[in-house]
Amino acid sequence: GAVVSQHPSRVICKSGTSVKIECRSLDFQATTMFWYRQFPKQSLMLMATSNEGSKATYEQGVEKDKFLINHASLTLSTLTVTSAHPEDSSFYICSGRGRGNYNEQFFGPGTRLTVL
Amino acid sequence: DAKTTQPPSMDCAEGRAANLPCNHSTISGNEYVYWYRQIHSQGPQYIIHGLKNNETNEMASLIITEDRKSSTLILPHATLRDTAVYYCIVLRQGGKLIFGQGTELSVKP
Numbered sequence: 389g390a391v392v393s394q395h396p397s398r399v400i401c402k403s404g405t406s407v408k409i410e411c412r413s414l415d416f417q418a419t420t421m422f423w424y425r426q427f428p429k430q431s432l433m434l435m436a437t438s439n440e441g442s443k444a445t446y447e448q449g450v451e452k453d454k455f456l457i458n459h460a461s462l463t464l465s466t467l468t469v470t471s472a473h474p475e476d477s478s479f480y481i482c483s484g485r486g487r488g489n490y491n492e493q494f495f496g497p498g499t500r501l502t503v504l
Numbered sequence: 505d506a507k508t509t510q511p512p513s514m515d516c517a518e519g520r521a522a523n524l525p526c527n528h529s530t531i532s533g534n535e536y537v538y539w540y541r542q543i544h545s546q547g548p549q550y551i552i553h554g555l556k557n558n559e560t561n562e563m564a565s566l567i568i569t570e571d572r573k574s575s576t577l578i579l580p581h582a583t584l585r586d587t588a589v590y591y592c593i594v595l596r597q598g599g600k601l602i603f604g605q606g607t608e609l610s611v612k613p
Binding site for chain 2: 495
């Protein structure tokens with residue numbers, strides 16, 4: 389399957405700071421990228437969907453001003469958690485879907501965010 | 505997209521077949537059945553998908569009932585590395601993958 393990378397794999401930050409997570413599709417062009425969040429012992433929760441060059445569409449209950457998503461190219465999407473607080477500590481996972489692969493999504497390895 | 509129901513957990517002996525059931529009684533004619541798995545602290549991994557016919561690949565087989573209201577994922581010879589949470593997801597083309605609680609499969613020696 390296609391490869392998606394995420395950077396960093398782990399990040400610890402202080403409350404009130406912003407954190408940027410990168411998601412890259414390494415061997416395919418991801419026309420659509422998705423961002424998920426996963427709390428311990430829970431399933432993945434879809435946060436937002438972004439198409440290259442367009443504004444992201446956020447799921448209900450996800451604050452778009454807090455979780456800034458940029459999908460400026462077909463191989464890169466970024467998620468910025470602004471003014472992070474301890475309750476934002478979670479496992480953030482991105483995935484990409486290529487043109488023509490209507491449903492196959494390829495997931496990154498995830499980023500563990502800890503806010504102190 | 506249709507909802508799915510899966511048992512929360514299952515055990516399987518190493519080397520034996522693991523059969524993971526999924527109910528999707530409200531599936532529509534244009535919706536596919538997808539299976540993903542997530543090994544602890546990793547991103548989900550695609551396993552297999554199907555529409556009507558049974559499917560097989562190098563990882564698993566997918567058996568879909570004739571009425572499409574349920575399906576079974578079969579791992580023919582489970583290994584310890586198959587221990588993971590398995591997600592059955594139903595969605596139409598172009599839809600979003602929405603994860604339920606899945607089945608936590610434990611493969612035991």
